[in-house]
Amino acid sequence: MDALPSLEQLNAADASTFLDHLGEVFEHAPWVAAAVVGQRPFASADALHRAMLAAVAARPEDARVALFNGHPELAGTAARLGQMTADSVREQGGLALGALSAEDGARWDALNTAYRARFGFPFILCIKRHTRISALAAFEARLAGDLRTELANTLAEIGRITRLRLAGRIAGHGLDGLHGSLAVQVLDSQRGRPAECLRVALHDADGALLAQGVQQGDGRTAPLLAGAPLRMGRYELRLHLGEHQRRQGGADGWLDVVPIAFAIDAPEADYRLTLTVAPWAYSVACAREG
Known part of the structure; x- marks a missing residue:
């Protein structure tokens, strides 16, 4: 599909087209779209997004952590080397996280290292909702949390990220509460x-x-x-x-x-x-x- 498809078109599309269009909504996790393709037709883009999140939430913890680990660190090595998906480049680029000063970069690196060592996956935040100052404040606050809380926080943030990504892939998506x-x-x-x-x-x-x-x-x-x-x-x-x-x-x-x-x-x-x-x-x- 060259033009942005409607939900009705995605509901009617063959499975391959559906997966090609929505496979990157969840970072490096096309299996999420594959898990819901058989549930069509969806009554709304919101119902589609809820089904995708439910597919992730239903996976065991190790599978969810594997999905989390598919995300790049904020202001991390992948950002500096330009080795991120187009979605992540746009999201982090809004705060120029790939072009920090040496001092600021060292601060983000220290937080990224500490968070991954504590929880076993990268710190994930819907960066489109934050300034650099508020993102750092959230980072430091969540670093002090426990694993159960961070598993829930991370999934919630992925929900925000993917809701925005889904809206950008469906014409007339009808998703509210985005902006x-x-x-x-x-x-x-x-x-x-x-x-x-x-x-x-x-x-x-x-x-x-x-x-x-x-x-x-x-x-x-x-x-x-x-x-x-x-x-x-x-x-x-x-x-x-x-x-x-x-x-x-x-x-x-x-x-x-x-x-x-x-x-x-x-x-x-x-x-x-x-x-x-x-x-x-x-x-x-x-x-x-x-």
Whole structure:
């Protein structure tokens, strides 16, 4: 299938086509897709994913550990040498884990070595939901856990990883709870209307620019983040308030670029920051759905 197939097409496809298309959803484990091909037709992509996870969970512990060991370490040797699957390259590439500094690389190496020595398989995390800081925090926290807990945690993370991978392979997949969003609305209290044309910029904890937008007539931008899980961590939204005042023909106030620090801890939630601004003051309200 050259074009992305629908679930209906996958249900109707011959077994070989089904396996060719979904065999890499679980890292180096085409047997997972093979285990469910005979269960078709699936009523939904969610039912297909649940069946695949059930096939893994039904295996004895040594078979599950073997599946875990098919995953590359985060920021490990395979990442640095480019010896990962296309899916893993995309996932780890979002945080540039294959291009760390020597100091950062040594920290990841030490954690990877300690985790594998303790549990017998690599640390697995749905890295699309994390910043580097939150990923390291999760790594250190889980390293202190016990084997039973880590077997469960690892399978749960593989569930998140494979749900996203499956969504990327099925047209009109209908899977919910995959993505979050961050939207901003700014109201100009001095003029009693939305702050049209005010520029906002989103930065990560290290100050790198992630996204920016200009408020439209209703005081909103297009979502600054959308179409993927939000990465857990700290962020800074910068309002270019002085620039806005000058564009509106007003006198400069005390505020120029206003930094708003906040955190995201729910990757699949919809966040909305509503700000009320004046030349000399501002207030912030944050709402979250999901």
